[in-house]
Amino acid sequence: MTQTGPIVHPTLHAERPVEPLLKVSGLSVAYGRIRAVDGVDLAVEPGRIVSLVGSNGAGKTTTLMALSGLLPLAAGKVEFAGEDITGLAPELRVGRGIAHVPERRRVFAGMSVRENLVLGAYSRGDAIEIAGDIERLTALFPILGKRMHQAAGTLSGGEQQMLAIARGLMSRPQLLIMDEPTMGLAPQMIDLILDTVLEIRKLGTTVLLVEQNAVEAIRLSDHVYIMRLGRIVHEDGGANIDPERVKAFYMGVDA
Amino acid sequence: MTALLEARQVVVRFGGLEAVGGLDMAVARGAIHGLIGPNGAGKTTVLNVLTGFIRPTAGRLVFDGEEIGGLNVNGFARRGLARTFQNIRLFGAMTVLESVLVGAHQRFSSSAPALIFGGRAARAAERAMIARAHELLTFVGLGREVVDRVATTLSYGHQRRVEIARALMSSPKLLLLDEPLAGMNALEKQEIADLVRQVRAQGIAVLLIEHDMQIVRSLCDHLTVLEYGKRLADGAPEKVLSDPAVQAAYLGRTR
Amino acid sequence: MDYFGQLLANGLVLGAIYALTAVAFTLVYGVVRLVNFAFGELFMLGAFLTTSLMLPEVRLLGTVVPMPGFPLPIAALGAIVVTGIIGVVVDRIAYRPLRNAPRLAPLITSIAVSVVLQSLAQTIWGAEELRFPQFYLATLEPVVLFDSIYLSVMDLVVMATAIVAMLGLSLFIARSSLGRAMRASAEDQTAAMLVGIPVNRVVAAAFAIGSGFAALAGLLYAQTYGFAHSSMGFLPGLKALTAAVLGGIGSVPGAALGGLILGLVEALGAGYLPNGTAWKDAISFVLLVGLLYLRPQGLLGRPELNSAGRGSLLGGASSAGVGWLQAVFARFDALLTRGAAAGTPAAFGLLAVAVVVGLMVPSDYWLRILTMVVIYGMLASGLNVIVGFAGLLDLGFVAFWAVGSYLTSILFVLVLKDGYGIAPQEVWWLLYLNLPLAGLLAAGFAVLLGTPTLKLRGDYLAIMTLGFGEIVRVVAINWMDLTNGPMGIRGIPAPNLFGISLGSPRAQFFFALALAVVVVFAVARLVRSYVGRAWVAIREDEEAAEAMGVPTARYKLYAYAASGFVGGFVGVFYAHSQQYISPLNFSLFENILLLMLVVLGGLGTFIGPFVGALIWIAFLQLALDLPFVQAYPETRFALLGVVLIVLMVFRPQGLAASARVGLTMPGARAKEAA
Numbered sequence A: 001m002t003q004t005g006p007i008v009h010p011t012l013h014a015e016r017p018v019e020p021l022l023k024v025s026g027l028s029v030a031y032g033r034i035r036a037v038d039g040v041d042l043a044v045e046p047g048r049i050v051s052l053v054g055s056n057g058a059g060k061t062t063t064l065m066a067l068s069g070l071l072p073l074a075a076g077k078v079e080f081a082g083e084d085i086t087g088l089a090p091e092l093r094v095g096r097g098i099a100h101v102p103e104r105r106r107v108f109a110g111m112s113v114r115e116n117l118v119l120g121a122y123s124r125g126d127a128i129e130i131a132g133d134i135e136r137l138t139a140l141f142p143i144l145g146k147r148m149h150q151a152a153g154t155l156s157g158g159e160q161q162m163l164a165i166a167r168g169l170m171s172r173p174q175l176l177i178m179d180e181p182t183m184g185l186a187p188q189m190i191d192l193i194l195d196t197v198l199e200i201r202k203l204g205t206t207v208l209l210v211e212q213n214a215v216e217a218i219r220l221s222d223h224v225y226i227m228r229l230g231r232i233v234h235e236d237g238g239a240n241i242d243p244e245r246v247k248a249f250y251m252g253v254d255a
Numbered sequence B: 001m002t003a004l005l006e007a008r009q010v011v012v013r014f015g016g017l018e019a020v021g022g023l024d025m026a027v028a029r030g031a032i033h034g035l036i037g038p039n040g041a042g043k044t045t046v047l048n049v050l051t052g053f054i055r056p057t058a059g060r061l062v063f064d065g066e067e068i069g070g071l072n073v074n075g076f077a078r079r080g081l082a083r084t085f086q087n088i089r090l091f092g093a094m095t096v097l098e099s100v101l102v103g104a105h106q107r108f109s110s111s112a113p114a115l116i117f118g119g120r121a122a123r124a125a126e127r128a129m130i131a132r133a134h135e136l137l138t139f140v141g142l143g144r145e146v147v148d149r150v151a152t153t154l155s156y157g158h159q160r161r162v163e164i165a166r167a168l169m170s171s172p173k174l175l176l177l178d179e180p181l182a183g184m185n186a187l188e189k190q191e192i193a194d195l196v197r198q199v200r201a202q203g204i205a206v207l208l209i210e211h212d213m214q215i216v217r218s219l220c221d222h223l224t225v226l227e228y229g230k231r232l233a234d235g236a237p238e239k240v241l242s243d244p245a246v247q248a249a250y251l252g253r254t255r
Numbered sequence C: 001m002d003y004f005g006q007l008l009a010n011g012l013v014l015g016a017i018y019a020l021t022a023v024a025f026t027l028v029y030g031v032v033r034l035v036n037f038a039f040g041e042l043f044m045l046g047a048f049l050t051t052s053l054m055l056p057e058v059r060l061l062g063t064v065v066p067m068p069g070f071p072l073p074i075a076a077l078g079a080i081v082v083t084g085i086i087g088v089v090v091d092r093i094a095y096r097p098l099r100n101a102p103r104l105a106p107l108i109t110s111i112a113v114s115v116v117l118q119s120l121a122q123t124i125w126g127a128e129e130l131r132f133p134q135f136y137l138a139t140l141e142p143v144v145l146f147d148s149i150y151l152s153v154m155d156l157v158v159m160a161t162a163i164v165a166m167l168g169l170s171l172f173i174a175r176s177s178l179g180r181a182m183r184a185s186a187e188d189q190t191a192a193m194l195v196g197i198p199v200n201r202v203v204a205a206a207f208a209i210g211s212g213f214a215a216l217a218g219l220l221y222a223q224t225y226g227f228a229h230s231s232m233g234f235l236p237g238l239k240a241l242t243a244a245v246l247g248g249i250g251s252v253p254g255a256a257l258g259g260l261i262l263g264l265v266e267a268l269g270a271g272y273l274p275n276g277t278a279w280k281d282a283i284s285f286v287l288l289v290g291l292l293y294l295r296p297q298g299l300l301g302r303p304e305l306n307s308a309g310r311g312s313l314l315g316g317a318s319s320a321g322v323g324w325l326q327a328v329f330a331r332f333d334a335l336l337t338r339g340a341a342a343g344t345p346a347a348f349g350l351l352a353v354a355v356v357v358g359l360m361v362p363s364d365y366w367l368r369i370l371t372m373v374v375i376y377g378m379l380a381s382g383l384n385v386i387v388g389f390a391g392l393l394d395l396g397f398v399a400f401w402a403v404g405s406y407l408t409s410i411l412f413v414l415v416l417k418d419g420y421g422i423a424p425q426e427v428w429w430l431l432y433l434n435l436p437l438a439g440l441l442a443a444g445f446a447v448l449l450g451t452p453t454l455k456l457r458g459d460y461l462a463i464m465t466l467g468f469g470e471i472v473r474v475v476a477i478n479w480m481d482l483t484n485g486p487m488g489i490r491g492i493p494a495p496n497l498f499g500i501s502l503g504s505p506r507a508q509f510f511f512a513l514a515l516a517v518v519v520v521f522a523v524a525r526l527v528r529s530y531v532g533r534a535w536v537a538i539r540e541d542e543e544a545a546e547a548m549g550v551p552t553a554r555y556k557l558y559a560y561a562a563s564g565f566v567g568g569f570v571g572v573f574y575a576h577s578q579q580y581i582s583p584l585n586f587s588l589f590e591n592i593l594l595l596m597l598v599v600l601g602g603l604g605t606f607i608g609p610f611v612g613a614l615i616w617i618a619f620l621q622l623a624l625d626l627p628f629v630q631a632y633p634e635t636r637f638a639l640l641g642v643v644l645i646v647l648m649v650f651r652p653q654g655l656a657a658s659a660r661v662g663l664t665m666p667g668a669r670a671k672e673a674a
Ligand SMILES: Nc1ncnc2c1ncn2[C@@H]1O[C@H](COP(=O)(O)OP(=O)(O)OP(=O)(O)O)[C@@H](O)[C@H]1O
Pocket: A031, A034, A036, A054, A055, A056, A057, A058, A059, A060, A061, A062, A063, A212, B153, B154, B155, B156, B157, B183
């Protein structure tokens, strides 16, 4: 895999310590007696792209679900924009500026594409600007524009993924959490999504990204966390991580 | 040699939308046949047609010399077409062993009284199939420790393997896989690819939908490229992938 | 014309009332995919509250209480608001803790809520009707249309209210942000939360609005027919549910249309068909069954709603409850898991316990109760095949049971004794012939009734089978020559073996136990084979099962047949053990009771149905001894309802759910491990 194309390498303000937008300390989550996530610490600084990589079953999705309040914490603390949001209901976190594009898309299957987008802005008070935002997003994902009145459940897998991302962006989040946004996408579409991630950051949105596609993720991230068996096993600036080493981390015991 | 599966002039319309428009396609015996194309091109729709899930609006299907267009879904399975799903569909609440045994359904024939009164033949069939299930689970790389776990609580990659074992349990002539590698890391993709090669080595043909071009290039004997429901290219992988039309429609800069 | 016009007017009024209630069902179903049976009772509360608020004084709990005597509009508004609040409270207590529970758990609590509300109403307002007071509008001259149709002013008010309310609601759902949020919550609650929808509040709003509609319908009903009564909500509730399904559940215009059609068909049918009033209740169900056969999603419903519904029928433990309670359950679960893993030895152990209990219990009274436990346990096991294993929510199971009971009773009493004067003792062996015969007959009947349901899934299937059950019951009541009608059949002989009567309670208990062994053994053998695996696969994902080569339609019919066989088989013994049967024994309530036993005990387990039966019947008896219940007998069912809700909230997966059954043939794996 060669690095072609215009990747802005983003270690510009890496040295200056900034107050993190999202700060997670000692996060643990259990399914019954099994601890799927065990004492995870994360810090996501504003305006950055931070990714969380790791093999199947490492606990990435579980971590994200806990961050958006969908799973109860066994231990730990989540702070967002300087406030403790540990016990906050998931729907209120959207209002604070966190949007989560979940694994496997979860679009509202029986509702039209347009309705899905409008619902993405549910937490916003400004009804007037919604139409404008939808227009901007359809410029980004032209296929969605063509499918505006089709039921979301009948879209192809890739189209649904685009819709899920667009729906997440409709809340104009400060932090966009994306769980495997490139899953099931065609190569061209993956490029588009990854470019979009950079685009989103340029507009001032911070991104927390989970990707299986570690090489690509590392390439565009400012900071990378590597997760295995529920723990963070390594972290570093995106530029400092050699994708080949990530593979070594994956292999560990039990892959 | 005649093709194993032939689709002639298949058309699928959803209301006004023509998802597949007059497709001709032939899968050779013992081949790994890749079906690729942009998101929304109609690949899953084609796979659904080939497994009886969707009745095509027009067109014919010939499998192993027999017209199969009029059969219902279980009829397709009984003729030797087994599939996996783009979104994994394992039976919740069933253990791995039980789920895999469902794949062998058509190979049981004991009557209700024989089952109730414990006929010897019924017991022998059950034993034989359980032994075969264990073989296949080992074949797909799952250990004894997962055999009695509820299949849906396994990690994503393991669930994929269970799905493949379940499909193989019916001793199919053609295995149809819809994006079996989505959501896996490079290492796991390689493992599944090896598995698919071994399936071919047993004389089972494979139809594979996949977006990872590295894998497709190394794995497939033949490729069909779809775009907007029409065949854009068809032939040997190297030839097809170097076709400028395919590159423009499908391949991104990084692949 | 005169007559027709009048029937038409009656039909329109009734239709408007059904439509309003149907909207309540549809609205809540549309948001949480729950058939909230309690709407019938909220309908009744609306009627009582309005009536009470309009009267100068009412007798409550036996004492006369002065009331404000409001005019109708104010009283109605008050009743709607109060009922809306009750609806929200009910949701909070009985449904919200079960949002992630198996799908049948909230269905069962909704039935429990019905029972609680109904017996509370009976406790508060008494068992008599409360007359709806006279008021100004009702005294106005009727309006005459086309010289022949007399419509009272209130009839017009009823229709106008219904139209305005439904138009308003339709617009609200389609256009408003809250309406959109309701639909989104229905699709995927997790995704709804992720876009910032406060799902719990949205659901509460749906309950509030739905309950308000039910109350409105109830008060209009009370006004039209002139009374309020604690059991008035049951039948209209059922009809409204039928109307909602007829129109396509989840669709508000569909509910309106369904209600209207049902009201008209009933009014006209009752007026024109010979003996129309007697068959009135069957008409709506025939209509329902016929329509669902032709159009599985209902008139205006979306086809994709005809699906198994979100969430599994099984699984999904509750996290409710304090630590020590969870610990107790964990201990209990471990025991069950071990027992289920042991399989046959555990079954023999349980049988030994049952035999010892049967020998030791001294009182006939308790032996009779234990016999009932075994009978209900067996029937529930039969239902468990179709609901628990194959995942088809069958609410018409009682029909199979009735087939068995009637077959043997008709043969023994109406044909042999009354027809040919043959004493039952002379043909004692016929009972043993009837057991398998009735099983086969009921199995055939089950296949017959099952065939038209094959295209249906989830709740639609439930409603269609409910329709079948009701049709069978109405037929049993009205087909006097065959069944003796509502008088039932008396003098069914007790079981007898070689001339020795097995009529004593102890003998009956052991007879029942022997049958239970047969039933459980046969069911277990089928389930622990490729047949059972095919059933469970259908339950979990019908399409995937089909793709694996399972002919799902055929296996669904097998499940119906197996379940029907058990129903007919046990029905024979039931008749001989009770010695008297009537259509009342085979009501919808009995079916729901059986379903409750299965869910309470644990769907898809062998022991669950018996655990459910034991707990339920024991509670039923123990509650009789409470001093409070002796003072207020009506509260007995309220108390049981509360117990049921508590059990469901803490154990939504059923008490014995951990006794999960393996789906491979016992013994077939023992060798493989070695
Ligand atoms: N509902 C559940 N019940 C029990 N265990 C679960 C559940 N969901 C996930 N797990 C387990 O928790 C662990 C972490 O799963 P998680 O889905 O967070 O992994 P992931 O890193 O997102 O993997 P993937 O790349 O496959 O999506 C896995 O071992 C998985 O089996």
